[in-house]
Amino acid sequence: MSDILILGYGPAGISAALYGLRAGLDVQLVGKDGGALSKAHLIQNYYGLEKPLTGEQLLEVGKQQALALGAKITEDEVIDLMFDGTNFSAKGIAGEYHGKVCIMATGAARRSQPIAGMAEMEGHGVSYCAVCDSFFYRKKNVAVLGSGEYALHEAQELLQVVSSVTLLTNGAPLTAEFPEGIRIEQRHLQGLVGENTPQGAHFKGVHYEDGSEENFDGLFVALGSANATDLALKAGAAFDAGKLSLDENLQTTVPGLYAAGDCTGGILQVSVAVGEGAKAALAAIKYLREKKG
Numbered sequence: 001m002s003d004i005l006i007l008g009y010g011p012a013g014i015s016a017a018l019y020g021l022r023a024g025l026d027v028q029l030v031g032k033d034g035g036a037l038s039k040a041h042l043i044q045n046y047y048g049l050e051k052p053l054t055g056e057q058l059l060e061v062g063k064q065q066a067l068a069l070g071a072k073i074t075e076d077e078v079i080d081l082m083f084d085g086t087n088f089s090a091k092g093i094a095g096e097y098h099g100k101v102c103i104m105a106t107g108a109a110r111r112s113q114p115i116a117g118m119a120e121m122e123g124h125g126v127s128y129c130a131v132c133d134s135f136f137y138r139k140k141n142v143a144v145l146g147s148g149e150y151a152l153h154e155a156q157e158l159l160q161v162v163s164s165v166t167l168l169t170n171g172a173p174l175t176a177e178f179p180e181g182i183r184i185e186q187r188h189l190q191g192l193v194g195e196n197t198p199q200g201a202h203f204k205g206v207h208y209e210d211g212s213e214e215n216f217d218g219l220f221v222a223l224g225s226a227n228a229t230d231l232a233l234k235a236g237a238a239f240d241a242g243k244l245s246l247d248e249n250l251q252t253t254v255p256g257l258y259a260a261g262d263c264t265g266g267i268l269q270v271s272v273a274v275g276e277g278a279k280a281a282l283a284a285i286k287y288l289r290e291k292k293g
């Protein structure tokens with residue numbers, strides 16, 4: 001069990017780790033790759049860089065700095081986050097990671113292709129969290145939108161409760177091994193089909209590009225990998241008007257669960273991510289000290 005579990009090793013995660021480590025705490029970072037920074041060609045607007053560095057170089061400097069202070073950095077994709085009332089457990093594809101507090105620094109959510117009708121039907125037959133909502137679909141036929149490990153995890157969660165799960169890949173290649181019990185539908189989608197109710201459109205099925213339609217009782221969206229919003233939902237954090245609720249210390253409504261960097265929205269810049277990582281870590285350190293008494 002680490003003191004601080006950090007999801008993501010981009011600038012926000014590494015910055016948070018540096019503060020935790022310098023406070024003498026045990027810090028575990030889990031990240032699936034180099035995130036947004038690794039894609040930046042040259043960083044010229046970050047403090048202290050006399051000569052510009054590539055995103056990859058800046059990322060590596062940060063990682064080495066954290067490792068030198070004793071950080072544990074593990075490469076893994078996190079697909080679930082659980083809170084037992086005291087501690088956090090993040091489930092990855094390769095292992096499970098535990099922390100007394102958790103800082104989500106998973107970067108900006110980049111949903112590949114928005115599908116017509118998806119936003120309007122959120123909470124009306126369209127869900128982003130199998131563990132939260134599967135109960136409402138007992139013995140029903142549901143679809144999961146996605147094609148990777150995260151979609152597999154959501155489908156497996158649903159299979160325990162629902163009658164059938166169809167994976168809608170929307171033409172994307174499969175990047176995980178799906179068991180036989182899951183039907184794979186690889187046709188491209190044109191949009192979602194809704195039926196009008198007094199509360200607005202309620203999800204009824206999907207419309208394929210070939211002109212045909214198929215009915216489902218619910219749709220679970222698991223495109224790409226889990227982002228901070230998905231993970232916060234699973235840990236039981238509250239949202240306000242669809243946005244993760246954060247206090248002035250970047251703490252969610254779950255005590256000990258923080259968010260920092262691009263995943264909080266706002267200005268997507270290294271300087272902001274580093275600042276938010278520091279802010280979340282300082283609040284987490286204070287929280288841990290108070291918890292200890």
Ligand SMILES: Cc1cc2nc3c(=O)[nH]c(=O)nc-3n(C[C@H](O)[C@H](O)[C@H](O)COP(=O)(O)OP(=O)(O)OC[C@H]3O[C@@H](n4cnc5c(N)ncnc54)[C@H](O)[C@@H]3O)c2cc1C
Nearest residue numbers: 008009010011012031032033035036078107261262269270
């Ligand atoms: C092309 C490009 C150019 C840019 N140029 C600049 C620039 O010139 N100046 C500037 O200030 N900013 C620039 N940015 C923005 C900058 O890179 C980001 O603001 C910054 O990297 C945000 O840091 P972060 O730690 O919040 O997120 P990220 O750097 O995106 O790191 C996110 C981390 O979370 C991990 N992660 C995500 N999901 C999971 C999961 N499910 N399980 C495990 N790990 C996960 C990722 O693998 C990664 O380790 C640029 C971005 C891009 C894409």
